[in-house]
Amino acid sequence: NPHIPQYISSVPWYVDPSKRPTLKHQRPQDEKKQFTQKKSILERYGGQEHLDTPPVELLLAQTEDYVEYSRHGTVIKGQEKAVVRSKYEEDVFINNHTCIWGSYWRDGRWGYKCCHSFVKMSYCTGEAGKD
DSSP states (O other), rough: TTSGGGGGSSSOTTTTTHHHHOOOGTHHHHHHHHOOOOOOOOHHHHHHHHHHHHHHHHHOOOOOOEEEETTTTTEEEEESSSOOSSSOOSSHHHHHHHHSSSSSEEEEEEEEEETTOTTTTTOOGGGGGOO
């Protein structure tokens, strides 16, 4: 607000636009006021430990970490690196195939390596299908 005494200068704001009051002048005071208010409430009532966020693993309550300890507190097993899991089923053989779909490539097309078939849901014919 240009009528507040702290922003009144000897030169009017319309003469020198760089001295025009902006909201940037008011923001630091508001942030400082909020910080001091928050600090005084925490000092008075406590509760700082509730503002600290726990780790994401604990928030989701999903972890695959498993550690076994001995009676003396040493780690027996469990610090091995976990195997990366896929959301897709792997090595699933259907219709008597011995290879997965996409194990064979020719002329820009995918197929089965065991019978050289390019039809995805086809039944495996084995070596006879390679001819």
